Amino acid sequence: MTSFAPDSIVLNRKLPLWYQVSQSLRASILGRSPQDPLRLPTEEQLAGHYGVSVLTMRQALKELEDEGLITRHRRRGTFIEPGVQRGAPVRLLGSVDAIVAQQSGMVAKLLEHGSSPVSGELAEYFADVDEVATYHRLRADERTGEPTNHARNYVRPELAERIGLDDLARWPMTKVLRDLVGVRIGRITDTVEARLADPETARLLQVPLLSPILHYTGVTYDEDGQVLDVAVIHYRGDRFSFTVTLDAD
Template identity: 70%
Template sequence: MDTFAPDRLELNRRLPLWYQISQSLRACILGRSPEAPLRLPTERRLAEHYDVSVLTVRQALKELEEEGLISRHRRRGTFIEAAAVRSRRSGPVRVLGSVDAIVAQQSVDAARLLAHGTGPVPPELACHFPGLTEVGVYRRLRSDEATGEPVNWAENFVRPEPAARIDPADLERWPMTRVLRDAVGVRIARITDTVEARLADAETAGLLAVPVGSPVLLCTGVSYDEAGTVVDVARIRYRGDRFSFSVTVEM
């Protein structure tokens, strides 16, 4: 295919359609592989793709053009500005396969503890905490130390036994992985990370200072001890314009 193909999007009719489409295209453009085509489909094809009017697509493209991510040329078409895309990407979070590497990566940002205590196990996480109804719950906001700009916010759900030994003050100095390992004494054997693309809900948008519906990356990290028991489940929402994820596999 000689044009860039955006992902499918389930539109929320309660939000401006042009804005959702601009954010969908923006996320796809920033996440495109280097070998992907630079040319976007025509306005009519995009309108068919998203099931909206051409005028709605035109308004979405105007937003991206003003941001410098695309350029539009009469009779030639609409093209991704590759140099502008490269300049918007910064500081990839790298999952390198060791707990030490994850701790080092997480330690870059300043953290502020928003809330802590006990709470019910979320239904979608019940499979990780069989037999438990409550866990320790911690919510933190991480910001760039140089600029103070929020970059991600994290929820941690921790098994009650280690949660009872956590000093909340440590969570403003260290990432949860380091607190559990070095302060609490949990022998973490492995961490499984899953990364998904999402759109920011009202809470995430407020914490990360981005518009509702902006692209975010949701990273779910499950930490296991040496017995194979889940100790902590972290759900971290990263600003989509600040981070990408790469995985290195060493043979």
């Protein structure tokens, strides 16, 4: 049986190591193929993979266990929970892997893609181009099929040539740009607002008109400060909450 192989990450020493490891593992678990095994490697093997202590690894696994993604059994090992509900809080702690993890475990349907002129709202981000590539996707829980959010991404046109549409059905744009297109992400600025569902959002997310939603805007920059992608996402208010953790340092 093929062993579970979580993604490798470069750990940021300014963030709690257990958190970064848990988010990387979460993304790997939710992005796994149905035929992949449910049993995880041992704590020692995972700790060696990430280059952290066993104590840090245990703390990361406890976070996933508390969330209901895994179960741990003495002497038998650690197993991915096959019936887990993928809807989860929106959590922001400064890690790109946290954003990847947030949107993994969902299936995405590409509603439309193409190009559009840079509108007034986007002009501050794309001052040097006249058009941007656009992608509109509807995400749903992969087990229940229930819609969870719909997202529009506005991407620099020169990157669009390297974005595979099939990849967007599985992965969030952040992962596609970083791991598949190969750009080096410097930072992501996130804004979350409480809004009411407009007619399009109500129809796509199957919620009543004017029901509460979370309106998220994420701006992705490269290491030189150039904007790569602007994501506008509408989350169902009954499926997501918003949590921010601040490091005292």
